[in-house]
Amino acid sequence: MEPVDRFVPYGPSHWALMALIVGGSVVLAVLGRRLGAASTDRWCRAFALVVLGFNLPLLAYRLTPGQWEITHSLPLHLCDLAWAVAAWALWTRGRSPHALLYFWGLTLTPQAMITPALDSPDFPHLDFVEFWGQHLLVIWSAAFLTWGVGLRPDWRGYRLAVAVTVLWGLAMLAFNARFGTNYGFVSSKPDNPSLLDLMGGWPWYLAVELVVGMSAWALLTWPWTRRQGSA
Template sequence: MISSFFDYHSPYIFHAYSIAHLIQIAILIILSFLMFKLRFAIQRNASAKRTIRYVIIGILIMSEISLNLWYVSQGVWSIQTSLPLELCSITLLLAIMMLLTKSRLLYSIVFFAGITGALQAVLTPSLDYTYPHFRFLQFFIAHIGIILSALYMSWIENYRPTWKSIGIALIFLNVLAIIVGFINYVIGSNYMFLMHKPLTPSILDWLGPHPYYLLSEQGIALLFFTLLHLLFFVLPSWWKQYSLKNTSKAKSYL
């Protein structure tokens, strides 16, 4: 059982939207809902805030360390596939630094690039193993952790991105793509899927052939970043002001 749990050649094959996959999506929804629902209680409790922050940090650190230990133990660590140069690996490391330093610049990047990339990974995983394999558990723990780190800073620490933050995140992604693209060219890798699409189904399948899907990603990123900003901050703020205005009017009639 233990050997099959870690075995690189495990028979546990991942199937998108299987029961195991849907459970992970449900876990993300439930944890996000609980954090939102309990946000005011957590904000009032300094110990709870600190505990949640460090638990998320610990989860992110251990997920990255355990992944590399697994690569080494299975004899599959490779410079072409195992460096932390995938978008979610990079945003995971940035999320750790964001939580440790409470940097608003890193928050702008992790909120937009982190949530968008990790949510895509949760919904359309580039994954070979299903439950109960180690890689399945590590994959979803890491990506859910990235999303929760951004939600924590938003709902518990009351950080707010601006429209300028979207530009910062887009500039970051383009600079990162240039750097990682150069590394791919030098070492023959495909980090961030800059050289070709993943072998498993993903949103990239809808964006045209290489290299045109790289251009399409610019528009998709801008669209998703804008939707995130609208759904999480602009519309709730508008609704709050609208409700207060109507409440004031109602009171004036009494």
């Protein structure tokens, strides 16, 4: 039987956090729609500082000699890059960082939360807080900027997100081969059950993941561009 102090997928803490993510996203979207221009700027920059204030100390801690391990200490997973992009998008409200945040934050980050690769004690262990806090802030940022502030994805942003993601995947394949790591799970599947288990063995699951991802991102882009075209 799993020890009660360990995180258990779809246990009470997992369900509570999923509800918090959805509820917080709705609240932030509603809040964003009610803010004036000056308030929006202040809220976006304050939110960016919250994202940085949460993640940077944890990153620095993971790089200390007592915590350093090349297999997991570097911020090279897409979810690690996503929080940096979230802070960038919140601070600047630029189209490019928002596009990356929209596609990464609303497809890849939720996937990581539905099938979490987390083997640690439950709350309030630091590993638990880091994993869920990082992912939660990314999704909240994407919801706030998209449905609250009103930033919209388009086909240019779609192409950018695909290109950046493919280049990142190729870089991770090279890095993993050189250092024996598995950042991005591009060199092998994670040990925990995930959607990748439905996509065949390596390297075929990478091609399937790319096709499925591009198709899903296209479907997430089309409604917004359709509205723009009919406006």
